[in-house]
Amino acid sequence: MTAEPPPPPADHADLADLRKDAPPHAAEDNPGPTTPSWIRELDMALTVYPQVLLTGNVRDQYLLPDDHAAGSSGTLAPYSLGGVIESMCAARGYGAIAFVDQVNDHIALLRLTATPEQVPRVIRDFVERDERWRRGGGQGADGADGADGSGEDDGEPDMMDRLRDTMVGVVQHPGPPIALVVPYAGRIGSPQAPAAGEVARLLAAAEELGHVARPVQGATAVTPYNTVFWVVERQEELPREFAVGSRALRVINVPQPPHDQRLAAARHVVGGLARYQAATGGPSLTDDETEVAAKALADSSHGMGSSEVMAIGRMALDRSIPVQRLDEAARLYRIGVLDNPWATAALRERIAGGEEFLNSRVIGQPHAVRRTLEIFMRSAAGLNGAQASSSPSRPRGTLFLSGPTGVGKTELAKGVAEMILGKDARPIRFDMSEFAEEHARDRLIGAPPGFVGHDAGGELTNAVRANPMSVLLFDEIDKANPRLFDLFLQILEDGRLTDGRGATVYFTECVLIFTSNLGVKAVVADDPANGAAGEGTGATEAAGDGAGGTGAGGTGAGGTRAGGTGATAPRTTKREFNRHDESALVRQGLREAFDDFFNDQIKRPELRNRFGDNFIPMDFMQEKWVPRILDKAIASVAARVQEVHGAALTLSDDAWEVLRVEATRRLDHGGRGVLTAVESALVNPLAKEVFRTPPRRGERIEVVAVEGDGDGEGYRLEVERWPG
Template sequence: MAVWQDNLKRLLNQKEVLIIHGNIRDTAYLTEEGNLVRGLTDLINRTGRELGYDKTVSWGSFFDHEGRGHSPMWSLERITPLNGDQPEIRETESQDRVSDVLHRWLEDEITSIDEKKIFIINYIDKITGYAPDGMYSEPTAELVTLIQKIIENISENNRLIMIALRDTMIPVEYYTNSPRVAVMEIPLPDRAERHLYYSTTLASASIPSDQIDLLSNITEGLYMKDLENILSDVLEEIDENQEVSSSMLRKIVNRYRIGTEEDPWSRIPLTGPPKGLLDSAENWFLERVVGQDHAVREIVNAIKKARSGVVGLSSGGQSKPKATFFFAGPTGVGKTFLAKKLAEYLFDTEEAFLRFDMSEFKEEHTVSKLIGSPPGYVGYEQGGQLTNAIKNRPFSVILFDEIEKAHPKIMDIFLQILDDGRLTDSRGQTVFFTESVIIFTSNIGTRTVDSRGNTTSEQRKLDEIINDSDLSDSERERRVREHFTRSVREFFMHEISRRELLNRIGSHIIAFNYLKKSDYQVNIIENKLKDISENFRDKFAGRGHRLHLSGELTGYFLEKYGDSISEFGGRGLVNALEDEIGNIVADQLLLAEERGMSDINFEVYVDGDVIRCRRS
């Protein structure tokens, strides 16, 4: 039996009033025998019968006299004898039926000691919702008072169960400092329940036990209704093909988890250029990302683990993100650029790259920007930026930039993502991160002031390593990486005291190198010039224009911006190149437009200590 069902029995024995919230809308719940009980009301009836209660009185259910689906029928109560007799429908016909039912319960029924009854109020949050300031309208205040009196006066032989979607959606007066009240959450089916369900229902299908284990693992975070649908699809697959593969199981589960059978991870080629994971992937990244060989190797190794399916072997969890990284290093050395290229490698487009600037999430209330505003607040209907983005594109590389600037409460969001691989937004919708890669970036290690405003020696220690002339280049790079890794660990362990988040990141702190070597700088300049040329071609293809950049430009820009790249990385170089080349090309483009010229070749070349542009 699920732990929460044990808790339900225990609390019904111990407390007169129980508030149940969470997974209350599921179509079925699993018993310890592996059978399904249809609906929460039937489960309460079953539990009440086991505990020796005589009747349940269920109010506010979605039914009418004929048992048809309906909006909550506050005029109707279903009285169910637990000895097997037929249920009775009782109707209150007055206009003020909610108040009348509560008054009747208070005055005539909940204090009775003739029978043992369980009174059930379904969707209590629809009758009396939570008021943030505690100020209720006069009719609602009357109802809150009535329910409080019921809680205070219910006899020890009777029980009151109030059911809500969330405990935060009902008045706190019901349970605050109330020894008669317990609050209990119904969770989604846990692994033990899922394994019991599939091992019972698939016993006659001759499915190997390892596939039942796989199915139990990868269905974490799903409702029982989803589990039933998955079972139906699995049995259909077996009927058609006499077997079901592990890859097919994953596809079937993804239909219900992320809404698609698509699996870009399985399409990553294992061998062959340009992207073969075993023999070509490192070169693919190194052709695009300059000077970060160590980071590239770490990335490729992580992709191999995700592609092979060995992620989560130590913990047994199959519902975590595919990979998690912490990119540390100075600004402008390619942290964001590598993340974008990772999205392109995995999902064939940089549009699968999602970036969230954590400097926009410094305040506690900004958590709502990620997961949505609570009910009743502005923006509730819009959902959260993060949850909406993952719902729309579950196969993504998600970058949280400058994580040290985020409010500490947002760290709890990250912990849930890394632990469970899912997040529930303010509207109760669950999104899954199981097909995504999570990357945190930070300039920790280069700071002079920490997140609490205290002076830190990070930059001084880094300068000592960089300026130590006795170190070889390889030794200097190794010590710089050690400095950044140590700084990140100290940030989590001592500065914000979040060791648990550091543990989830594990050994995937990747420190980026400075771009001081001249060959690094040459490669960066050449890549940027190539980008400018290709983008010009794409943008002006309709006019037939072409842009030729002289080979001398590399040396020109290296001499002019080499020191800047060493100190600040390649980020500022992009703007500098666009400004210098763009200014002189713009004049020639406008002249060509004025004269109605097309199919022009624009050549940018070095003339002494300046660059010029001519057309031909």
């Protein structure tokens, strides 16, 4: 059915706002955005290319000067892509625009300057047939089912044939210029399977028509083509046979709006909300306050389209969110979570007392705990990334924990989750050693269309979509396939990912924790005064024979240097760090290994830079921390005995001392070695005892002595038991 727009002025002067040589109108105190470059490129393409492919942000609204705002040239109005094309074509003197309407399954016609007789006959026929069909309520003019009233199928062509016939009629039309818009070109065929039947004929005709098309008579000095506009969000959605590389086709990417365009949309929204707020008894805002609110909305809507910025305004009005808090409305729109835990007094209190809490969870890492809390204090204060003009959508916190096994990296992640999200919260853990294969990327974000598992989505994106506020633990990140680091770069920079189904998942409220033991094996200079590689490591070898003298054997760094002078000097070897090394030396080695991994091994220095100062080295477990870890482990065993059997478990001083010695002997394995000692020397023999003689409720059990060793027949317990 023909849609008649309001008649434009004869010279179309009001449409010149969208021309590349006309600056956009705006109020003098708030300069508007410059005309987007893709619109200027589109204006150029109309006289040079018979076909145009528009991709990218094509479903957005574009805030541009209002062509029909009578006498108000400074007014900005939202335009759809169809509206932009209409204005551009009208300014170039096009006679009409035909739109493929896939909702109503017909060709819709918008006449600009052309008379009905100047419209291609094939379009007129389709429009008239659709009009008869509509007036007949889905039947012919006399009430019969067929369009001719006969009740018979009149051979109505399907949509692909109608589109092909329309395209032929448009391209071969002598003038005035006619445009054809195909708004959902990605639905014509499959990008995975070869085109066949009507689709193949359509695509072949489109490619040929692009090469035989010629400019037609228009209202401007440089005559345009009868242009075919193809519109698709992602170029990979197009059928294989679509002639993307044709010289007759101009591919124009419509980008996400930059900051100045989002700011113009934010001013549009804030101005309306401020007027409504004042009219309904709310506080009136000064111009400066309005501008501050607009800038806050523009900053917090990073990565969104202009239509989403305007949707935030509607949501703020619906939820009664004041203008001064539109950044919170943007957060609500982005992740759909009403409550912001980062703004609550409860979280601030937990972070304030976090040092005591985390040190009770992760024993022996006071340095790592302090560094961790500094990062989350920054996030709670709203200053995350404040030193740079970076995306406000970045995750709330990022940690890279590096250190030897068993020192509490995973336990620290669990403590962070509980501190931020509340009691019993746990991080969502991904063992990155399971993602070493190249196809592992699909496991995280989902398989692309046409591949097995596409409908299931990705493990990572599904988890964050279900829990927008999460602590994500990526364990042993150095074992992941290097291709996965591109995903992490996008998360750390923009705070979002697009999954295999094309849906965007936001990580704005997430905390990301990466763990690694990179650098535990490092190249170090041995110190002769300290017995080379350190106590008990066995990492160094005796110096070899030298010219003119022999090297001394033994375990020290000794040995004579070449020439037989007998002088000793530091020697560089590759060995594992151990708990006897200085903490500063270990931290330096871990940091160097971290830099080397990202700079040289996977060649992603930009990702290393995104971590910034959030790299946290964790120290080796020292002997002074053994009693605290041991007491905590024994208390856990006693609590389990009480819970399961209702009995009280205690240890004598002698038994405790045996456990301490055994735990210290296994301290090279970190805190996990202490727990292993408790399991071997206490839990296992205790299990035998309670299995053979189950305790009664209220009974007291004291471990008087621990005998044996872990290398022979194992440990035995001497216990005394008292009834309750």
